[in-house]
Amino acid sequence: MKTKKNKDRNALWMSSIDNAAKFIMLLCFLIGAVVIALKQDAWNAAAENAVTLSPMVKSMMSNLLLVYLVVGGIVVVALMCCADKRRVRAQFESIGLTNHAGMTPVLLRKHQERNHSQIIIWEFRNYSIPLEEWEKKRAAIETALSINIIKIEYSAAKRHIRIYAVPASHELQPVIPWSDCYLSNENFVLTLGESHLGLMTVNLNHIPHILIGGSTGSGKSILLKSLLMQAYRKGAVIYVADFKGGVDYPKIWHEKCRMCTDERALLYYLTQLTTVLESRKKQFAESGCPNLDAYNQITGENMPRLIFACDEVAELLDKTGADSERKKLIAQVENKLATIARQGRAFGVHLILATQRPDANIIPGQIKNNMDFRVCGRADNVLSQIILDSTIAADQIPKDTQGRFITGDGTVFQGYFFDESKL
Structure with a gap:
């Protein structure tokens, strides 16, 4: 000491x-x-x-x-x-950032990032310090250099380390009200929030399914609703599974979306979605179209995208204490979700699932492995590991923040807060 x-x-x-x-x-x-x-x-x-x-x-x-x-x-x-x-x-x-011989990294140069003038790249001679050690001391490095780190990566065959950062004064706002100017004009690009690099978006044409993790109060429900609101305004048909007694989804959601509040209705809706998927598969094959956008462009139709969302997927898939009949029902639900996860992209059928349950058995691998885009808010090590395959959410999202998320590649962003009555 x-x-x-x-x-x-x-x-x-x-x-x-x-x-x-x-x-x-x-x-x-x-x-x-x-x-x-x-x-x-x-x-x-x-x-x-x-x-x-x-x-x-x-x-x-x-x-x-x-x-x-x-x-x-x-x-x-x-x-x-x-x-x-x-x-x-x-x-x-x-801060103890040294190698086994007590050698500290040496600053080689600082320069602006080419595409983002507010980002400064710090490049260091590394002296064989593992990248994991840099990540472990990320918070201490930020304090020492008075910066907010965006990412840390190897360069020059691991002999050098690059830190991409903005000044400490460049903080993300704790609350960012939604404005319609954030609604993307690009075809089915949804805006997640704001990062140090600008607007954070996801394109459902390329990344069809989204998995959102976060503990209670992390803001994942608000992020989910923000994405659904944008998808609705872009003409998608929204299906929402809500097993919390309708508390989280006021009346306006029931008017704009197809809500299912019990497991039988859930299975019915998922069966509908997989039936539509198979029907579109045949239609696209007959017209020689590789995806939904090409089909709509060639045929002149306006076939909508279909989005199935669930605020707490663990409520759907948890088999704990279930009898044989319920286990059979859950297996059918899993099978439908897995089909959509595997084949939905080309045919415009998407999943947006959220969970706060730190249980690796809740989301089967055949579903999770096809959830291409994952974000996590405030979480413990277990939930972060389940969602992102790393503990970066637990390490980098402050415990007292709401609406702050991190992606699998380490990009931190602040989600929007919007008025549900204006859906």
């Missing part, structure tokens, strides 16, 4: 020294520029009267301020970069 405190004290002390040194360097540089500017006329006169000086030297004397600004600026920037490197190394040492 004493060693850790000493490291923190040393890092703080070195950071203060570096900041003071930077200020003094910059001040001296500016004073030098002012002095040269005031004396420039004298230098010009001396250059004109000097007979023995070469033309190059005379030119430099006549443009001394410009020469000073260019050369001095390069020197000051180089010295400041050295100070940054020392500060970063001290910070990394204080």
